Amino acid sequence: MTRTNTIIFDLDGTLIHSAPDLQAATNHALGLVGRPPLDLGTVVSFIGNGVEKLVARALVATGSAPPELQQETLVHFLAYYETHSVDLTRPYPGVVAFLEGLKQRGIIMGLCTNKPTAPARDICAALDLAGYFDVILGAEPDRAKKPDPAPLQACCDMLGVEASGAVYIGDSAVDHLTAARAGIKFGLFTEGYLNTPLPVPDPDLKFSDWDDPRLFAFCTQEPTHKPGHSPVN
């Protein structure tokens, strides 16, 4: 069996519940351009394709979204988010222990997110997650975003691994499609921000709990049963 030794993670809605701070930044920016605030569920439904799309969708939901207004609102959003990205944002329960378990097995880990690089790095540092990742790859103006496979491929290149030997863990149809296009196995965290139907075929694994032993087995290629015991089915 080929041993998988590289796991790449999505950030928003996968490792961290970041929507409340994204909502606050969105509503701050909307307020500055004379628009009403949006509730959390609506903002969650706009997450997944990067902050530009989040802002554009927020403007469409509250009126029109001409390009100059999108740019102005994005500037307001990013200025606020720069200093308010971890007011409410926290890792999901079990995430830190899970990352620690993989680290102790010497598994290489990377992060590939559509969030811009600067806040992605700031959040990982503030929440003590940065040390787990050899590469933190965020959105950059000159690089296509997920679901284009380019960022995930770039992450594999930076980690020095073949896509076929890696696993991507994410929360969205965008992530699933990205992994499929990059030829990377995919595990879906079902408690994040899954806003659109999943493409077929199904993810290699779906999980709702970071303590799920199937997830650890999926990432380590270790059996879920204890040595000396037969696995049930």
Ligand SMILES: O=C(O)COP(=O)(O)O
């Ligand atoms: O910025 C977004 O829209 C989503 O970010 P993610 O790729 O970490 O889920």
Ligand SMILES: [Mg+2]
């Ligand atoms: Mg996500």
